[in-house]
Amino acid sequence: MMHVNNTVPDFEELEHTADIAIRVRGHSLASLFENASRGMVALISGGTFEDAPAERRSIRVEADRTDALLREWLSEIIFLISVERALPVRYAFEGIDERSAAAILDIVPMTEEVARNATEIKAVTWHGLRVERTPGGFMAEVVFDT
Amino acid sequence: MQQNLPVLLKQLDANLWEIPATGKMRVPGRVYASSAMMRAIEKDQSLQQVVNVAHLPGIVKYSLAMPDIHWGYGFPIGGVCATHRDDGVVSPGGVGYDINCGVRLIATALDADELRPRIKPLLSGLFRHIPTGVGASKAIPKLNRSELHAVAVEGARWAVRRGFGTSAQLERIEEHGCLAEAEPEAVDDRPWQRGADQLGTLGSGNHFLEIGMVEEIYHPEAARVFGLQTGKIVVMIHCGSRGYGYQICDDYLKVALRATEKYGISVPDRQLACAPIRSEEGRAYLGAMRCAANYAFANRQIIMHLAEQSFMETLGLSQRELGFQLIYDICHNIAKFESHEVDGETVDVCMHRKGATRAFGPGNPGIPVEFRGVGQPVLIPGDMGRYSFLSVGTERAMKETFGSSCHGAGRHMSRKKAMAESRGHDMIGELRDRGVEIQATGLRTIAEEMPHAYKDVADVVNVMHDAGITLKVAKFKPVGVIKG
Numbered sequence: 145m146m147h148v149n150n151t152v153p154d155f156e157e158l159e160h161t162a163d164i165a166i167r168v169r170g171h172s173l174a175s176l177f178e179n180a181s182r183g184m185v186a187l188i189s190g191g192t193f194e195d196a197p198a199e200r201r202s203i204r205v206e207a208d209r210t211d212a213l214l215r216e217w218l219s220e221i222i223f224l225i226s227v228e229r230a231l232p233v234r235y236a237f238e239g240i241d242e243r244s245a246a247a248i249l250d251i252v253p254m255t256e257e258v259a260r261n262a263t264e265i266k267a268v269t270w271h272g273l274r275v276e277r278t279p280g281g282f283m284a285e286v287v288f289d290t
Numbered sequence: 291m292q293q294n295l296p297v298l299l300k301q302l303d304a305n306l307w308e309i310p311a312t313g314k315m316r317v318p319g320r321v322y323a324s325s326a327m328m329r330a331i332e333k334d335q336s337l338q339q340v341v342n343v344a345h346l347p348g349i350v351k352y353s354l355a356m357p358d359i360h361w362g363y364g365f366p367i368g369g370v371c372a373t374h375r376d377d378g379v380v381s382p383g384g385v386g387y388d389i390n391c392g393v394r395l396i397a398t399a400l401d402a403d404e405l406r407p408r409i410k411p412l413l414s415g416l417f418r419h420i421p422t423g424v425g426a427s428k429a430i431p432k433l434n435r436s437e438l439h440a441v442a443v444e445g446a447r448w449a450v451r452r453g454f455g456t457s458a459q460l461e462r463i464e465e466h467g468c469l470a471e472a473e474p475e476a477v478d479d480r481p482w483q484r485g486a487d488q489l490g491t492l493g494s495g496n497h498f499l500e501i502g503m504v505e506e507i508y509h510p511e512a513a514r515v516f517g518l519q520t521g522k523i524v525v526m527i528h529c530g531s532r533g534y535g536y537q538i539c540d541d542y543l544k545v546a547l548r549a550t551e552k553y554g555i556s557v558p559d560r561q562l563a564c565a566p567i568r569s570e571e572g573r574a575y576l577g578a579m580r581c582a583a584n585y586a587f588a589n590r591q592i593i594m595h596l597a598e599q600s601f602m603e604t605l606g607l608s609q610r611e612l613g614f615q616l617i618y619d620i621c622h623n624i625a626k627f628e629s630h631e632v633d634g635e636t637v638d639v640c641m642h643r644k645g646a647t648r649a650f651g652p653g654n655p656g657i658p659v660e661f662r663g664v665g666q667p668v669l670i671p672g673d674m675g676r677y678s679f680l681s682v683g684t685e686r687a688m689k690e691t692f693g694s695s696c697h698g699a700g701r702h703m704s705r706k707k708a709m710a711e712s713r714g715h716d717m718i719g720e721l722r723d724r725g726v727e728i729q730a731t732g733l734r735t736i737a738e739e740m741p742h743a744y745k746d747v748a749d750v751v752n753v754m755h756d757a758g759i760t761l762k763v764a765k766f767k768p769v770g771v772i773k774g
Contacts, residue, residue: 157706160361161361161701162361162362162701162704164704188424223484227483259731260732261732262424262734263705264424264774266387266388269364270364270560272363289388
């Protein structure tokens with residue numbers, strides 16, 4: 145099992161009038177996917193959540209392109225947050241390549257305070273979605289519907 | 291992000307612009323905006339999105355945009371597109387994630403002057419009765435799957451059957467609060483999970499319940515028909531199909547992407563993925579989308595009832611004294627079959643309205659009998675600090691925009707920028723200085739939704755009024771707002 149330990153989300157918010165767009169980077173696909181999720185969760189929660197006793201959830205996604213895979217991954221996490229009212233805090237990838245990803249997530253309940261100040265992300269759009277290889281690894285841009 | 295490409299624009303008159311059909315565009319684009327507004331619109335990618343929509347197979351006449359156009363994903367917000375029912379396509383991105391996000395407007399018998407001293411406890415009461423914010427839930431007991439199926443099929447009728455409001459109110463809802471041919475079997479498991487306990491909740495973002503005062507009347511006859519008087523209180527509710535609709539859209543975009551490939555359709559943006567209306571995929575999406583539309587109709591019906599209970603309880607009034615009267619409820623994000631006159635012939639189309647409203651003119655059989663002399667109410671909420679409007683559709687709208695109009699102010703500032711600009715400001719105090727009390731789940735929403743983040747809705751409404759697409763009826767000044 146591969147553990148990814150980046151704690152600071154390596155992402156920047158891009159200017160988008162109606163919705164939220166981010167650019168995210170990672171030295172590997174696993175760190176790109178983790179950083180994208182951390183960025184999205186930071187946008188939802190305002191970056192604050194308690195690292196309370198966690199439960200584990202398994203996520204497994206497949207797609208025929210890497211950008212679609214990233215969208216699937218983030219969509220799974222939105223679904224998890226919405227239905228379980230919990231936020232992922234740690235990610236352990238069991239395997240990841242350009243067509244599939246499997247990971248175990250530690251999730252903690254969204255506190256009342258976080259929920260009060262949370263931003264709703266409805267979905268991950270296909271608009272402007274891209275994943276590219278860069279000299280330092282990978283870069284992705286994602287537009288969320290909020 | 292993608293670069294903002296220059297788009298060729300031809301000004302046709304003071305408030306109308308054309309983008310000539312070039313390349314693989316099947317029709318020209320048409321955008322309603324003043325010159326000043328167009329200068330701002332040109333700064334983002336929304337005009338390119340009007341061009342992109344013009345590539346959809348079966349598109350009729352024009353790819354249209356209303357003056358509240360702004361950069362969306364796939365379709366621009368404020369986009370209107372009719373596709374031939376027989377050989378055109380339906381695009382989930384042309385409806386969006388919040389299927390049947392919409393607005394309802396309610397008249398009351400209350401005088402604003404009498405209500406103002408009691409606005410704070412009223413907002414607290416509303417806040418207790420109507421869950422708001424991210425993942426808001428449990429306004430009503432959680433429904434089991436068969437009850438949710440009934441909601442998806444019956445829409446606002448289900449809510450009335452369960453005691454939320456009256457059957458007379460159904461006449462005052464677009465499509466009587468229920469789109470026929472909803473297919474719960476076309477909805478996967480996840481939307482039911484996301485929507486299980488969210489009926490009767492506002493949600494967050496730009497969704498709200500606003501208490502306003504009728505400040506000005508422009509069209510006395512229509513105002514009389516709608517039961518509006520200067521100085522009286524009205525209530526506006528803005529929300530949609532919550533997680534249920536988001537998930538249906540998300541699921542069907544993947545279906546549409548496969549269909550786009552299967553049927554050899556070429557679109558310039560994957561968010562415009564689509565399926566022929568007559569295909570298995572197109573029919574399934576429409577069946578599922580109607581379930582979400584009906585969920586949203588039920589949602590607003592329940593919220594109106596909860597609001598009425600709150601008003602009565604907090605103000606100690608009887609139902610008769612309060613005088614809640616639904617004026618109208620309209621969809622902002624929808625795809626529906628309609629018939630329109632195009633070049634002298636009646637054409638059956640699938641109308642996509644993405645951040646746009648229906649605006650049928652006088653005499654149209656699709657609007658309540660009592661409104662047919664003046665036209666369909668078009669509800670245009672503004673930002674929470676300034677004003678909102680009520681207009682009516684016109685015959686000209688039927689000829690030029692497939693009976694469609696604008697839906698709101700439209701943002702001109704991102705949430706990020708709004709947050710940055712609000713730092714150091716007492717947003718609640720500033721709104722209070724304008725005579726608006728607000729109660730929200732968190733300060734972040736108030737900052738992101740600050741009035742200056744939005745265009746002036748009066749500019750938007752005036753363009754449609756001057757273009758003759760809608761006629762202004764009344765202006766409402768906000769007095770109190772609850773938000774997620």
